[in-house]
Amino acid sequence: MFKRFTCLTLGSLLVAGSLTGIQTNAAEDKSKTDSLDIQEIVKSAWNEQGKEESTTNTLQTKKALVSNVEGTDNQDKLIHNNGKPINTDIIEQSKEIDGEQYPDQHLFAIYREKSGGVNRDIYYFEEGNSANLSDIKENVKNQQEKSATAKSTNNMLASKSAVSKSNPYVKEYKWTFKYLGRVQGTYTSVNNFERKSTNTNINGKTGSVWDVHSFNTYEAGKSGQYVKSQVTRMDAGYSAEKLLSYGPKNGSGAGVAVSLSNAVDPMSWTFDIGRASLTDKSSPANKYGRWSYYVSLGHTDPFTTEPGMRVSNTSGNFAMKISNTFTIYTQNHSTGVVTASLPDR
Numbered sequence: 579m580f581k582r583f584t585c586l587t588l589g590s591l592l593v594a595g596s597l598t599g600i601q602t603n604a605a606e607d608k609s610k611t612d613s614l615d616i617q618e619i620v621k622s623a624w625n626e627q628g629k630e631e632s633t634t635n636t637l638q639t640k641k642a643l644v645s646n647v648e649g650t651d652n653q654d655k656l657i658h659n660n661g662k663p664i665n666t667d668i669i670e671q672s673k674e675i676d677g678e679q680y681p682d683q684h685l686f687a688i689y690r691e692k693s694g695g696v697n698r699d700i701y702y703f704e705e706g707n708s709a710n711l712s713d714i715k716e717n718v719k720n721q722q723e724k725s726a727t728a729k730s731t732n733n734m735l736a737s738k739s740a741v742s743k744s745n746p747y748v749k750e751y752k753w754t755f756k757y758l759g760r761v762q763g764t765y766t767s768v769n770n771f772e773r774k775s776t777n778t779n780i781n782g783k784t785g786s787v788w789d790v791h792s793f794n795t796y797e798a799g800k801s802g803q804y805v806k807s808q809v810t811r812m813d814a815g816y817s818a819e820k821l822l823s824y825g826p827k828n829g830s831g832a833g834v835a836v837s838l839s840n841a842v843d844p845m846s847w848t849f850d851i852g853r854a855s856l857t858d859k860s861s862p863a864n865k866y867g868r869w870s871y872y873v874s875l876g877h878t879d880p881f882t883t884e885p886g887m888r889v890s891n892t893s894g895n896f897a898m899k900i901s902n903t904f905t906i907y908t909q910n911h912s913t914g915v916v917t918a919s920l921p922d923r
Contacts, residue, residue, distance in 0.1 A: 615722065616654045623665040624657060624688060626919055656718055658687040661711045669703070670915040680903065680912035681705045683753060687714045691725060698748040703913070705756050717752070747771040749918040755904070755911045761799035762906045765913065768793040769900065771920055774842040778890065780820060785892035786922050787822070787841045796904070797880040803907040804877035809859075810885060811901045813866040818893035824867040825886055827858045838888040845888075852878030865889075896922040 658664070663684035686709035689700040700721065702714050753765045775787040790812065796805045814821050825836030832850040853876050859868040867887050889898070897919040904911045 616656055616718070619655055619657045620660060621657050621664065622659050622662075624685065625667045627667045627917065654692060654722065655690045656687060656715070657690070658711060658714065661686065661709050663707060664688075668701070668917055670917075680910055683912070683914045684709075687711070689718050689721065691721065696748060698750060700750040700752065701916070702752050704754045705911075709754075747920050751900070751913070751916055753911075753913050755906060755909075757803075757907075757909050760801055762801065762803045762909065762911075763796055763798045763805065765796045765902065765904070766794070767900065767902070767913075769898075769918060771896070771918070773896075773922070774888075776923075778841050780841075780890045780892055783892045785818075785890045786896065788889050788891065788896050788922075789838055789845055789886065790889065790898060791845075791847070791886045792884060792900070794883045794885075794902075795880050796882075798877075803909075804873070804879050805881050805904055805906055806873055807905040808871045808881070808883070809868065809903045810871075810883060811866055811868045811899075812885060812887050813899040813901075814887065814889045814897075815865040815899070816891075816897055818891055819865065819896070820890045821862050821865040821867075821887060822890055823888040824860055824862070826856065826869065827860075829856060834884075836884065836886045838886055840888060841890060842888075845886075847884060847886075849882060849884040851883060852881065854878060854881065891922055893923055896920045 663686060666685045669683060669685060683703045683705060684707070685701060685703055687702040689702075691698040691700070700718075702709070702717075748768065748770055750766065750768045755762045755765065770789075770791045770793075772789045772791070773786055774789055777784055778787050779785075792810075792812065794810065796808065798804045812824075822840040823838045825838065826834045829835055829848075829851075831852070833848065834851055834856060835846065835848045837846040838844060851871060852873075854871045854873045857870040857872075859870055860866060861868070867885055869883070869885055871881075871883065873881075887898075889896070897917060899915050899917050900913075901915040902913040
């Protein structure tokens with residue numbers, strides 16, 4: 579039987595023995611929370627970055643902070659602001675890129691899952707100033723059911739997006755794109771962070787080596803507005819980090835290959851971009867991978883990509899900036915720039 583749903587608000591734990599779910603204005607919203615084995619926390623701010631330090635380029639080195647989230651450590655948590663945006667430092671808005679205008683993205687919820695030793699954080703972003711909390715909770719419920727199935731079969735790698743047991747960190751980001759109030763599509767980026775080594779010699783310094791494997795999926799909304807172009811960037815431009823390897827560098831159709839090498843054992847995989855073309859615009863010297871996809875004829879839905887990078891780190895936490903821009907039908911959208919920061923050295 580599932581445990582009762584518990585609500586916490588800005589540091590105050592509200593406990594009532596007869597409480598069967600959180601009180602909401604919508605009955606259907608309440609029904610979705612009653613069956614969740616989860617703790618609910620209402621917060622208006624969510625910060626994961628610490629003091630900035632100057633680096634060799636335009637990025638800033640940031641330290642990850644341990645979030646003092648109320649609740650039981652061994653239970654999943656859903657943090658939200660009752661459908662209103664959460665003030666946060668994990669996303670930088672990108673209103674204009676290459677002369678194009680993009681609407682702002684706002685953080686509305688964070689789901690922190692601990693299943694079988696895997697630490698998975700799922701972030702929910704949307705354009706606009708409000709979000710349907712009921713839809714977010716439905717997604718969380720589905721995620722819990724998937725995790726329960728994986729756990730019951732003793733197979734935490736049941737889904738392709740599961741992380742390696744050697745370093746259990748998953749950062750998953752979900753964006754909803756809208757136009758004239760209608761959902762054009764959704765974009766999910768599941769980023770697996772695997773620390774392959776903690777004692778590798780990096781130019782005379784002892785450092786860690788991380789593999790980052792991204793599973794990215796765009797799905798059209800009910801209106802059937804498919805992605806026409808997509809640009810993805812993964813940036814390791816911090817002073818203590820070095821880009822050792824990245825991919826893809828070329829390929830088409832089902833033959834797009836990624837091969838990560840240097841410092842530790844190689845890792846490789848392939849993925850299918852359907853009708854899209856691929857242009858590699860990465861810059862190893864500037865420590866970033868950048869890939870442009872363009873669909874000239876027809877459409878591919880869902881549209882999936884799987885770029886990856888191998889990066890070393892010699893000091894502090896390991897961090898990476900991730901961003902995407904899209905043309906969906908005739909409208910431009912952006913995820914903004916999100917920063918994933920993980921404890922390391």
